[in-house]
Amino acid sequence: MWRNPAIRALIVQAVLFLVLAVFIGYLVHNTLLNLEARGIHTGFGFLEGRAGFSIPQTLIEYTSDSTYGRTFVIGLLNTLLVSALGIVAATIIGFLVGIARLSPNWLLARLATIYVETFRNIPLLVQILFWYYAVLRALPSPRQSLSLFDAFFFNVRGMVMPNPQPLDGFAATPWALLVAVVVTILFGLFAKRRQASTGKALPVYWIGLTIIVGLPLIVFLATGSPLEWTLPEMAGFNFRGGVNILPELLALWLALSIYTAAFIAEIVRSGILSVSHGQTEAARSLSLPEAITLRKIVIPQAMRVIIPQMTSQYLNLIKNSSLATAIGYPDLVAVFAGTTLNQTGQAIEIIAMTMAVYLVISLTVSFLMNLYNARTLLKER
Amino acid sequence: MTTDSTFRTEMIEAREAPDQRRGVIGWFRANLFNGPINSIVSIVVIYLLARLVWPFLEWAVIDADWIGTTRDACTGDGACWVFISARFESIIYGFYPDAARWRVDIVFALLAILVAWLAVPKLPYKKWVALFALVGLPIIAYFLLVGGSFGLEYVPTRAWGGLMLTLTIAVLGIVGSLPLGIILALGRRSKMPFVKGICVIFIEFWRGVPLITVLFMASVMLPLFVPGDFDFDKLLRALIGIMFFWSAYMAEVIRSGLQAIGKGQTEAGQALGLNYWQRTGLIVLPQALKLVIPGIVNTFIALFKDTSLVLIIGLFDLLAIIRAGLTDSNWLGFSTEGYVFAAAVYWVFCFSMSRYSQYIERRLNTGHKR
């Protein structure tokens, strides 16, 4: 019987299943005993309880009377905020540095290389602590704030910047923007069709840009510029008016963007290099202009290599944003798996919920990425 | 149309290129100032360097204070490295008792020899040395560092710290995650659905969550899993979390190597009448592992950088010791020195490892082409 591979496989799996079941059962048994000994009730009832602590940055309404469940949402939103900011900045810096590494200018290429080699070889946590303690916490007190154009002020409590206050009639501007976007898309379709029928290409990018910027601007001015900027003003020991951005957010944002950008730069560089020289030569021999070669030949092929790797960097950035807890930025881990856990002691539920958030994000993105890969896979024999 | 054939009897000698740009000025013109855009870029970069790098050098080297033992020695405008030198011992050994530090030194030396042996391609007996590094070293290091037997004084892991703790976590992390990763990678390629399923779930779970939540789990949830009277060492708990976490990443690296080896080798093994474990152990795995050495080293770099996260659960690794030093009331205001020094230490380790991995990659590439 042992010689039959099918039966052998079945036995192996059955044994493995038993061992795992017994092991997990043992852990559950221990856990239940321990929880009982500590007087902790399992379950998610604690989420209804009053939190009783304040959080320095809340994107939606929150007071210390809110529930523990609310702290979960607050933390999650703060995680998403810093992740979104970080992804935008890291992408921009990463692309610039990656392209700079391929520059024919020796000095610029070297500088980009130094950037990449420096920042990707220093632990992110060291970088976060550096920006927070060595740079932002070393800034002067609000009274001696460093100012930029008398509108942005940097001090030990973070950055204060003008706060836009919409007045009556401002609503027209976002509508104008929406209309402009729709018009641009329609115009793009029209241009494409016109080129297909007459062969004449229109400068779609320039005209589109003009519409998207121009139309909202005209509407904004026509409605009498209904936006008031409340400038920060010194009042006593602190600023009044304006938006205050926490130094924790700034430090985390800086560190996450600079660190991730070093990896993105390498991805961009290798993506561009992965398009063989033969492709550009073929395009040139067909007398395609450089701009078209870049747009139609190089970028589409490079993006196939870049996008999947970049997505995994984005996921890393989201997961790395959990280092917020080291400097006290109120993200999901710091608020929920930190303060809330300490107050309630509901370790298992809270850790499970926190991990589930990251897992759901990761698995969703991986799933979408697999769809993308399947769609763009180069057809081969 | 010419119908006569023409031919050459005397060859044309090679001449020198007409306007070769030579010398320093030629190099500058060719690389930095060819064309207006490039010239502007060069000038901007030079300006940036002058504004950023020079002041940094001035701060870190030229105006810095190097000698002394107390804060009074910090008189210059630049960095005061006395902050580091005054607590250098604790940065290396943590709170390890003075009298027993020779034990740490022996382990350091042993580690250095083994790493050097494995890294230099020409030295023989690689497999045995690797096996010793994976099995022998941890055992020897355990008896030396923990003590409590052979007449050595017992040193609890609470007293461990600094670079010594960082390296301990890093080395044990890789020693644990590599074998586990191999098993997971093989399991994920298994034809048995239950085995494969378990491995996929295990790998995707750890890869989907941040290391911090894993460390939190290790520090608050693991104690709940064991019988109440069992004293679960904090370092051990962190190590278990780190090993599980990185074994998932290691598994994916090794799986890519297994995929690259392909069916042909397995079939050749089957043709020779070898069973699964013989085929895997003797034919497929050795080749796959050799192929993914760069990937393994890169994972190790990531693991090494992430050892710094243990600071968050209250272990005193290199970074945590330096941070603790910054809260010393005698030494307030030296954050820049502290973090720049920490960054430099990590950088030296990671940069040399990444250079090594690039070197191996080049060697493997040429090996394949041949």
Added chain:
Amino acid sequence: MSEATASQTTASGSDRPMIEIDHLNKWYGSFHVLRDINLTVTKGERIVICGPSGSGKSTMIRCINHLEEHQQGSIVVNGVPMTNDVKRIEQIRRNVGMVFQHFNLFPHLTVLENCCLSQIWVQKKPRAEAEKTAMEYLERVQIANQALKYPGQLSGGQQQRVAIARALCMRPEVMLFDEPTSALDPEMIKEVLDVMIELAHEGMTMLCVTHEMGFAKTVADRVIFMDQGQIIEEAPPHEFFNNPRSERTQLFLSQILGH
């Protein structure tokens, strides 16, 4: 030059110079790759260039459409002198089609899109017209039934035929072939050579770097032998193969035909 420009519009005789290369010199760094190349190709002429590897034959034809930059000498294509001016280079390239050793088809575009791309973006043709032209040429290289596939789905020989069609779609005056059959499996070489022979019979001006001596014998007006960056011998094929005059040519032919 003005003479040449004038003749571009009027002359249609078969002895109008299509390509004039005069004292061409090129260096890679300090390595002298092309040494004093002089070559005039008249309209409709078919030239085969051969020589040992590293002799500069590919580099020479790549200079003709400025994929390589030369340092000394002049190149005039269809009456247009080559300069570093981008517009001028594009003008020349429009008249010069090129086929590469490794096909260099765009893998992310279908066969049809490969053929339409430059018609749409360079010649500014309506899509329907571009597709019609593309299908005509794909028909001629007998691959029209694969028009909607991606290059990766085709065999090497099929890919190379698509590459020829793609170059022809621009209706070039000259075709350059850079070892078009060297990367192909033996059984596919014939299908590509057949297309090239047909093209030669239609009167296309062609410069082929190739080691296919059978092809040289059938279609070439002139065979050029290069070594060490210089033209060693040029002769009509029957003289070149039956009565090679230079020692190097003899040695090369004995090596290539010997086995």
